[in-house]
Amino acid sequence: xxxxxxxxxxxxxxxxxxxxxxxTASVVTIGLNPPDWPGHQAGQHLEVRLTADDGYQAERExxxxxxxxELVEITVERLEGGEVSPYLTEDLRAGDELELRGPIAQYFVxxxxxxxxxxxxxxxxxxxxxxxxxxxxxxxxxxxxxRLLYSxxxxxxxxxxxxxxxxxxxxxxxxxxxxxxxxxxTGHTGRINQALLAEVxxxxxxxxxxxxxxxxxxxxxxxxxxxxxxxPPERVKTERFGxxxxx
Amino acid sequence: xxxxxxxxxxxxxxxxxxxxxxxPGQYLTDGFPVLxxxxxxxxxxxxxxxxxxxxxxxxxxxxxxxxRALPAETVTVDIHCVTRWSKLDTVWQGVSVDxxxxxxxxxxxxxxxxxxxxxxxxxxxxxxxGGQAWVAFDYGGAPLEPEHGGPARLxxxxxxxxxxxxxxxxxxxxxxxxxxxxxxxGNHIYGDPWRxxxxxxx
Numbered sequence: 001x002x003x004x005x006x007x008x009x010x011x012x013x014x015x016x017x018x019x020x021x022x023x024t025a026s027v028v029t030i031g032l033n034p035p036d037w038p039g040h041q042a043g044q045h046l047e048v049r050l051t052a053d054d055g056y057q058a059e060r061e062x063x064x065x066x067x068x069x070e071l072v073e074i075t076v077e078r079l080e081g082g083e084v085s086p087y088l089t090e091d092l093r094a095g096d097e098l099e100l101r102g103p104i105a106q107y108f109v110x111x112x113x114x115x116x117x118x119x120x121x122x123x124x125x126x127x128x129x130x131x132x133x134x135x136x137x138x139x140x141x142x143x144x145x146x147r148l149l150y151s152x153x154x155x156x157x158x159x160x161x162x163x164x165x166x167x168x169x170x171x172x173x174x175x176x177x178x179x180x181x182x183x184x185x186t187g188h189t190g191r192i193n194q195a196l197l198a199e200v201x202x203x204x205x206x207x208x209x210x211x212x213x214x215x216x217x218x219x220x221x222x223x224x225x226x227x228x229x230x231x232p233p234e235r236v237k238t239e240r241f242g243x244x245x246x247x
Numbered sequence: 248x249x250x251x252x253x254x255x256x257x258x259x260x261x262x263x264x265x266x267x268x269x270x271p272g273q274y275l276t277d278g279f280p281v282l283x284x285x286x287x288x289x290x291x292x293x294x295x296x297x298x299x300x301x302x303x304x305x306x307x308x309x310x311x312x313x314x315r316a317l318p319a320e321t322v323t324v325d326i327h328c329v330t331r332w333s334k335l336d337t338v339w340q341g342v343s344v345d346x347x348x349x350x351x352x353x354x355x356x357x358x359x360x361x362x363x364x365x366x367x368x369x370x371x372x373x374x375x376x377g378g379q380a381w382v383a384f385d386y387g388g389a390p391l392e393p394e395h396g397g398p399a400r401l402x403x404x405x406x407x408x409x410x411x412x413x414x415x416x417x418x419x420x421x422x423x424x425x426x427x428x429x430x431x432x433g434n435h436i437y438g439d440p441w442r443x444x445x446x447x448x449x
Contacts, residue, residue: 010447049249060331083258087255241280
């Protein structure tokens, strides 16, 4: 299939940084131009490797933010005390070079043939692989209906807000703000729970396919909630990032 | 050779004396990150069993109480996740896989660990015998939390941690090294952290 990752040895390559775009106070999107990219699926990751002048290297995995066929992008959140994310979010500039390899992880992926309806649930920067899925859906003209429930601390913490608010046929985006709401906010508030999922999520009878990405406790709540609503566990794909202090 | 990344400084160092315990490409964490591909299963203990199977037959099965009645060991081990975190001196209690396999006569060279939720991972027999693997039910002196694989997970600390299957329910004896879940989705078939066998072809 065109655009599908080829299996084989992953090799490190040096990509030009084409753009660094600030998404929120702590999040940037990095455009990359790897010379030999085999293509990726929506939802996959890549690995980034930084090398200090003493030869020390640090590697991390990031979700790919762009759709298959688009310029490769990653979106990175600064984590306090981290070693790699502060560099990527504060120091990296367009024109720099970055070593990467990928794509990796072939489970948390969506192709138009997987169908829908899609129930996407994002906590914080967990929206990144789901944005790739939404863009892939749009680019391929898939008629799978999609709902995105996105939990963020505050409205300024919402990543890709302009893009998500642009509105696309067959896509419904709902936000819940957990730490503060702007005046006149009519969206959801507070952390996700069973009642919110019951209100926002596709009914289980529609045989939805769910993708959940976010911090561990968020994913635990969302996954258990969807299973509680009758979603078969095998139709609920999850991806978690812990508070490792390391990214 | 890798190009130097402009402006990147070497900040994080393994504590003195521990450098040789951190495999290449890993960083130390004090937390215990969670990685799972699907919802956390919750099987009641009264329905829980651990089985050794072969060719579709159950060769031996233990209930939760029977498993817990077997001699348990407390082990302190370092663990290494393919997503690049390592955690030193983690303390587990569990039953050695030797104790379980000793009760089944077989000559299978491989096993496929199987789990609640459908997860599987493949392992050579030689990597789960000889005091190298446990069915662990306690972590840090407390029952293993469901999100970390409780009530019981496989513990094979010398391989990347995806091999330490959460919510493990048994071992299927195999003649061939068939790929398990992540091995089918691009992870390395064996997963030695000291050789950085993260992904297929590494």
